[in-house]
Amino acid sequence: MKKFTRCLFKTTKVRPSRALRASLRLLFLSSALISLTACGARFKMWAADDFVVLDEHSGYDYRATTPEGLVIAVRDIDNERSHGELPFWTKAIEDELRLDQGYALLDTKSITTRQGHTGTQLRFGLDREGEAHIYIVSIFVTKKRVFLIEAGGTEAQMKRHHAQIEWSVNEFVIRRG
């Protein structure tokens, strides 16, 4: 780092103050840190104001919840080896939930994010402990990754937060697919 600053100022033949040199070092370090962080996240997810982002992801790559317990989460799955396309993953998820887990498929629709990525959204219904629940899975597929945005809660909660969930899905950004 010292060599870099010395080299930089040797060419200008100006002797910088110690404070300036320290500031430049800090700036360089911050830039490097920011670039490294950006390399780690392949997507960007925004949660609406009613949500709080959780530190504990429990198998998800992102998870946020409302005070009542409605959860929205993102899975980032490797697709580089499998090369599965959107219809394949849609069918696999649909069958898993319908046939193996007993969910009722209520709706299937095509969705496009503001960024321009097209995916499929599946809406399922299920009774849990005598209460109707809704589970929505939005699927986006790139050559290397499969992104799943899952949202679920009681039917009443899902109705109440419908707009926020739709907004989060719409704002979902794929950085490196």
Added chain:
Amino acid sequence: MLREGTGSRGLEKMWGALLFLIVATGCGGSARHSFAEASVPEPDMEAEESFGEQNGMLVGENSSFDPVPMGRGAPMAQARAKTAPNLSPGGDADEGVAAGEGTVAGEGTVNVNDRARPEPVTDETKGNRKPLLIYQAQLGLAVFRVTENLDSIEKRADALGGYMLKRGGANITVRVPVAKFQALVAEILEMGEVHHRNITAQDVTAEFTDIQIRLKNALFVRERLVVLLARANNVEEALAVEAQLGRLSEEIERMKGRLKLLSELSAYSTITVQFSERTSQIDGRVELPFSWLSEMGLRNLLAL
């Protein structure tokens, strides 16, 4: 002239006696009822009526055991009224009774007239019957709001003239008139994701017809036993006949019960619906080698 006058009076007496006999036998015939009036099934009455008509089968009020005075003093008219009809093709009830007159040969002995034996049912008579089918449907669906859907099925069955047979957990069994069966099944299948459906139609026409024949024969035999009872010479004979009558009456009631059951089962179709919870519905389904698939669902998502 005198001779002539005596002769004409004798002739008048003969005619009078003959007329009396005809009227008496006619009364005996009219006391009977057709098989259709017997207390067997309601839904397929049309078929039964035709069956009774074709076979000239007459049962009447004797479908349940009614005690007859024991011993030799039983009135002849009663015995005649219970005499079995002629069941030969084309023969009507009156002819039957007329033929039946000659069946009581003498005191204590009864000859069963061959002409009075029940006629075996031919394919022709069977061919006239509508098939009796028992429809059953077993449906498995994944639905949303199980309780509401269960309520909905119960109400629909009621509205279609049916009824709820059993309800518990996520299952319900309803019975609806056979004409409404297909419509209700179609409605239920629209309620959610169908995991399995099993619809069967069991043809019970042959069994129904067989029981009818056996019932007819049993009733005929009972008629004969009643006559025998009326003609019993002593208590021992009467007791023996009564024992047979008792056994036969039980058998008749059993057959009538079975006929009624078959009629009811074919008149109403049974629909059993099982709404699924979060359990695997299809055994042996190929599991894809992506472990994250099985981690999907609300259980993991909502585990905070």
